[in-house]
Amino acid sequence: MKYDALLVQSFGGPEGPDDVIPFLENVLRGRNVPRERMLEVAEHYQHFGGVSPINQQNRDLIAALEVELKEHGVDLPIYWGNRNWTPYLVDTLQQMKADGVGHALVFVTSVFSSYSGCRQYREDTAKAQAEIGEDAPRCDKIRTYFNHPGFIETMTECVNESLAQIPAERRDAAELVFTAHSIPLGMSENCNYVKQLEESCRLVSEATGHAKWRLVYQSRSGPPTQPWLEPDVCDVIRDLAKAGASDVIVSPIGFISDHMEVLFDLDTEAKDTAAEVGLNFIRSGTAGVRPRFVQMIRELIEERLNADQPKLAVGTMGPSHDFCPADCCLYTPQRPRPA
Numbered sequence: 539m540k541y542d543a544l545l546v547q548s549f550g551g552p553e554g555p556d557d558v559i560p561f562l563e564n565v566l567r568g569r570n571v572p573r574e575r576m577l578e579v580a581e582h583y584q585h586f587g588g589v590s591p592i593n594q595q596n597r598d599l600i601a602a603l604e605v606e607l608k609e610h611g612v613d614l615p616i617y618w619g620n621r622n623w624t625p626y627l628v629d630t631l632q633q634m635k636a637d638g639v640g641h642a643l644v645f646v647t648s649v650f651s652s653y654s655g656c657r658q659y660r661e662d663t664a665k666a667q668a669e670i671g672e673d674a675p676r677c678d679k680i681r682t683y684f685n686h687p688g689f690i691e692t693m694t695e696c697v698n699e700s701l702a703q704i705p706a707e708r709r710d711a712a713e714l715v716f717t718a719h720s721i722p723l724g725m726s727e728n729c730n731y732v733k734q735l736e737e738s739c740r741l742v743s744e745a746t747g748h749a750k751w752r753l754v755y756q757s758r759s760g761p762p763t764q765p766w767l768e769p770d771v772c773d774v775i776r777d778l779a780k781a782g783a784s785d786v787i788v789s790p791i792g793f794i795s796d797h798m799e800v801l802f803d804l805d806t807e808a809k810d811t812a813a814e815v816g817l818n819f820i821r822s823g824t825a826g827v828r829p830r831f832v833q834m835i836r837e838l839i840e841e842r843l844n845a846d847q848p849k850l851a852v853g854t855m856g857p858s859h860d861f862c863p864a865d866c867c868l869y870t871p872q873r874p875r876p877a
């Protein structure tokens with residue numbers, strides 16, 4: 539395939555106190571999330587001066603990727619467009635069109651396939667393209683990378699660093715807890731979110747040789763009447779303490795960098811919960827700009843540019859599809875497919 543740009547497509551986040559509420563209104567438009575929850579999350583952002591870490595993380599990732607692509611002779615300019623905050627996707631596509639980009643490859647900053655992390659990004663693209671009109675740049679999303687060796691090796695490196703912080707005589711008994719964003723059950727039934735997460739966690743724990751692991755969820759947001767993926771990380775921390783554990787490693791495998799969910803829901807809430815119940819809490823790292831992760835993105839680009847490049851995948855599930863089928867990651871089975 540021939541492409542003339544790489545587009546990094548992300549969530550976006552506020553960059554100051556006055557951005558927080560309009561950002562949250564963008565995120566929650568048309569969603570079944572109570573206003574009290576929105577105001578509660580606004581406080582999480584205000585705690586950090588109204589600045590989400592995600593935008594700077596994307597700038598850092600793009601800078602690292604520019605170097606990586608250059609060093610390997612991949613000649614693609616990199617653009618950045620968000621769903622919920624500036625730079626908005628539609629403005630980026632408009633700029634790309636002005637620069638003569640006809641066909642872009644797209645790296646989405648969510649690892650696991652769900653409506654929020656897969657389909658909604660493709661809907662965002664379709665909507666922005668429709669606004670621009672007929673000669674809008676075409677966009678092809680890069681496949682999901684939950685079982686790419688570059689992602690598994692990166693998360694293994696993070697967990698190994700955490701294991702090394704536990705005294706050797708307590709290390710085998712340490713509880714390794716992987717976390718991902720909770721989603722409504724109605725959403726998880728229509729995608730491979732849980733299956734992919736279980737496979738990534740299994741592969742990372744196998745690579746570390748640490749057998750004591752589990753997958754839990756965080757950052758639940760809907761009304762209490764709606765079922766979401768469980769158990770919640772804080773409940774699990776309390777249960778582990780009751781069962782006599784002394785050390786817990788929390789690895790946010792569901793996030794590629796230290797998003798607000800990691801800084802607040804883990805580094806603040808879960809950490810405080812662990813302190814309350816007397817557990818030693820170690821928050822494991824995220825991929826960020828770790829070299830193996832940046833290399834993985836370059837490999838995913840190269841496999842799309844060159845038909846003879848191997849499609850790397852570890853474990854039992856094989857490389858994921860390059861092009862999403864029409865029913866991929868539906869919000870509900872009734873939800874209409876995007877253009």
Ligand SMILES: CC1=C(CCC(=O)O)c2cc3nc(cc4[nH]c(cc5[nH]c(cc1n2)c(C)c5CCC(=O)O)c(CCC(=O)O)c4C)C(CCC(=O)O)=C3C
Pocket residue numbers: 549550551552562565566569570571575576579590591592647648649652654655719720721722757758759760792793794796797798799
């Ligand atoms: C699966 C998933 C990912 C993929 C993981 C990934 O991409 O890493 C993700 C990413 C993100 N979610 C983010 C922020 C928020 N998500 C919210 C709300 C929701 N997320 C959901 C799911 C997901 N979200 C869902 C089902 C809702 C309920 C509303 C709805 O049905 O859509 C809300 C509203 C308030 C609240 O209710 O929490 C906020 C502020 C940020 C930015 C963080 C930052 O600023 O650093 C990022 C990257």
Ligand SMILES: [Fe+2]
Pocket residue numbers: 654719
């Ligand atoms: Fe979210």
